[in-house]
Amino acid sequence: MSPATSLTAIGLVIVATIGIGLFGLRISRTTSDFYVASRAVTPRWNASAISGEYLSAASFLGVAGLVLMNGADMLWFSVGYTAGYLMLLVLVAAPLRRSGAYTLPDFAETRFESAVVRRICSGLVVGIGTLYLLPQLHGAGLTLQTVTGAPPDVGAAMVAVIVVINVAAGGMRSITFVQAFQYWLKLTALAAPIFVILISWRSADHPVGLLASLQGAGAEWAEPLSRAGGRDHPLYATYSLLLALCFGTMGLPHVLVRFYTNPDGRAARRTTVVVLALLGTFYLFPPMYAVLGRSFAPDLVGHGADTVVLELPGRIFPGTAGDLLGALVAAGAFAAFLSTSSGLTVAIAGVIDQDLLRSRLHRWTGGDYVAVNSFRIAALLSMTVPYLAFLLTGSLSLADTVGLAFAVAASTFCPLLVLGIWWRRMSTTGAAAGLIVGGIAASAAALVNVIGGPDGGWPRALVGQPAAWTMPLAFLAVIVVSKLTPDKIPAGTALSMVRLHTPEAVDVDRGLPYRSS
Amino acid sequence: MTSPRTSAARRPIIPTGTREIDEQTRLGEVYMHSLIQSQLRLALAVIGGCVIVLGGIPLLFTLVPATRTLSVFGLPLPWLLLGVALYPVVYVAARIYVRNAERIEAEFTEFVGQK
Numbered sequence: 001m002s003p004a005t006s007l008t009a010i011g012l013v014i015v016a017t018i019g020i021g022l023f024g025l026r027i028s029r030t031t032s033d034f035y036v037a038s039r040a041v042t043p044r045w046n047a048s049a050i051s052g053e054y055l056s057a058a059s060f061l062g063v064a065g066l067v068l069m070n071g072a073d074m075l076w077f078s079v080g081y082t083a084g085y086l087m088l089l090v091l092v093a094a095p096l097r098r099s100g101a102y103t104l105p106d107f108a109e110t111r112f113e114s115a116v117v118r119r120i121c122s123g124l125v126v127g128i129g130t131l132y133l134l135p136q137l138h139g140a141g142l143t144l145q146t147v148t149g150a151p152p153d154v155g156a157a158m159v160a161v162i163v164v165i166n167v168a169a170g171g172m173r174s175i176t177f178v179q180a181f182q183y184w185l186k187l188t189a190l191a192a193p194i195f196v197i198l199i200s201w202r203s204a205d206h207p208v209g210l211l212a213s214l215q216g217a218g219a220e221w222a223e224p225l226s227r228a229g230g231r232d233h234p235l236y237a238t239y240s241l242l243l244a245l246c247f248g249t250m251g252l253p254h255v256l257v258r259f260y261t262n263p264d265g266r267a268a269r270r271t272t273v274v275v276l277a278l279l280g281t282f283y284l285f286p287p288m289y290a291v292l293g294r295s296f297a298p299d300l301v302g303h304g305a306d307t308v309v310l311e312l313p314g315r316i317f318p319g320t321a322g323d324l325l326g327a328l329v330a331a332g333a334f335a336a337f338l339s340t341s342s343g344l345t346v347a348i349a350g351v352i353d354q355d356l357l358r359s360r361l362h363r364w365t366g367g368d369y370v371a372v373n374s375f376r377i378a379a380l381l382s383m384t385v386p387y388l389a390f391l392l393t394g395s396l397s398l399a400d401t402v403g404l405a406f407a408v409a410a411s412t413f414c415p416l417l418v419l420g421i422w423w424r425r426m427s428t429t430g431a432a433a434g435l436i437v438g439g440i441a442a443s444a445a446a447l448v449n450v451i452g453g454p455d456g457g458w459p460r461a462l463v464g465q466p467a468a469w470t471m472p473l474a475f476l477a478v479i480v481v482s483k484l485t486p487d488k489i490p491a492g493t494a495l496s497m498v499r500l501h502t503p504e505a506v507d508v509d510r511g512l513p514y515r516s517s
Numbered sequence: 518m519t520s521p522r523t524s525a526a527r528r529p530i531i532p533t534g535t536r537e538i539d540e541q542t543r544l545g546e547v548y549m550h551s552l553i554q555s556q557l558r559l560a561l562a563v564i565g566g567c568v569i570v571l572g573g574i575p576l577l578f579t580l581v582p583a584t585r586t587l588s589v590f591g592l593p594l595p596w597l598l599l600g601v602a603l604y605p606v607v608y609v610a611a612r613i614y615v616r617n618a619e620r621i622e623a624e625f626t627e628f629v630g631q632k
């Protein structure tokens with residue numbers, strides 16, 4: 001692979017990202033612009049932006065890598081990433097938009113009328129966001145290392161700096177355009193090499209069949225539940241993974257913030273349908289890289305599987321064609337790190353700004369500060385912790401780590417949102433109990449994994465894919481504690497239900513629109 | 518008074534749905550409860566479909582091991598299902614859901630709409 005071509009392509013993506021970000025700077029004027037793009041983004045733009053933000057290092061590099069290494073069971077990753085939006089659609093999309101809140105902590109505070117529940121949510125947003133940013137930084141390091149041989153720290157530092165500058169400069173409005181652009185870039189970058197391969201093989205009868213690795217002897221990896229990657233209890237792991245991905249999506253901080261940019265509940269639903277089409281199209285491609293990788297890059301199976309998407313074009317087409325396709329893929333990978341990291345950083349920075357920084361800045365400066373500056377400082381803070389964590393952790397599987405962030409979200413925000421929206425007898429104490437029980441159980445499992453968990457058997461299966469036990473545990477905690485504390489049911493529950501569920505066309509009292517402090 | 522406006526005087530004040538909801542009367546609560554229940558039933562129907570379709574696939578592979586290697590259109594069945602076929606299914610489920618959710622809301626709006 002020629003470093004020059006790839007570096008040029010990566011450079012172009014960075015310039016385009018910052019360029020659109022700076023363009024956004026001129027049109028975003030107020031704090032409300034910064035946060036939710038004034039809620040005036042059309043569903044089609046918004047769907048591209050949601051998909052652009054969602055398709056992270058885990059989707060672009062990690063899924064192909066996991067399938068290459070561990071076989072057919074890993075195909076559930078892309079299915080789950082997509083099905084998560086279906087669950088989000090049917091359970092929370094419209095009500096959440098109608099709640100009128102900016103962030104998860106805002107939702108929690110208005111629904112449960114409690115600053116304590118809000119604070120727990122803020123902590124969880126920062127925690128989940130950090131766990132999700134970590135593999136993005138690893139992916140960036142890995143990509144730059146594959147392309148140029150530079151140490152991983154360089155790529156990670158590059159992404160961290162660009163994201164902070166971009167978020168601090170443009171906020172959400174410019175991010176929306178950047179994300180929408182990056183979805184289409186990512187799809188093109190992943191699809192183009194596959195099409196070129198298919199076309200060139202049609203004309204020249206290639207000796208190695210496209211599907212050779214799926215058939216015949218040695219194709220055990222292509223069978224589901226075969227333990228090809230040495231993972232025990234594959235049936236449990238499959239169900240637990242599916243649960244985490246399906247119910248974790250709705251609890252990801254960057255996904256939720258993006259939904260507030262829809263003008264109303266109906267638009268939120270329609271946007272989600274477009275998102276499902278865009279994601280389904282994208283996820284057709286990563287498994288193809290894995291199948292081709294088994295034939296053309298078998299050495300990556302043991303080590304460096306996450307680089308298969310980057311390596312494959314050069315291996316199949318030595319020379320200029322491979323260089324150009326390799327550069328395109330590297331650019332797409334960088335788009336993935338930048339877009340997801342930007343979305344996460346906006347979400348985390350929003351929480352740090354509102355809940356930690358703004359009141360303190362106000363006190364220290366005696367009111368003599370600009371709200372937007374507080375957001376900029378928060379943006380810097382939200383990237384610092386993940387970067388330190390990156391420096392402390394060794395190599396890790398991109399898609400597995402992202403899967404853990406989903407598991408924590410499914411065990412905390414999923415019960416909070418689902419029961420909070422649909423169950424009127426949920427008490428504030430129950431909400432707090434669910435967040436704490438699910439949060440502690442899932443975070444502990446995630447932490448053990450990142451540090452390096454048990455080697456095999458049930459312990460590894462249970463810790464590696466915790467959602468199947470942590471998520472029911474959290475739901476149980478909410479329900480049992482709510483039943484025990486009926487006097488702690490928020491007084492405004494009936495009004496909350498009206499606000500969450502009545503269509504905008506109905507002229508009813510929805511309570512005061514929430515104003516953040 | 519040659520023409521008393523009897524009809525105007527006799528027209529009762531019709532409590533409309535929005536007022537019932539605003540004043541949180543028993544009737545208003547019934548309206549809200551029925552809206553939430555219809556939407557929840559619809560959501561649970563979609564989730565139930567997912568449990569059967571998505572959840573059924575690993576079970577099928579476990580109970581009928583032959584399906585793990587079965588070849589359909591030259592592709593192994595698991596790869597065809599998980600790599601391609603499920604995406605259109607999920608998309609169609611979302612379309613059906615949105616159509617029904619909007620219908621429930623339109624009916625509700627028509628029912629309680631006027632103030």
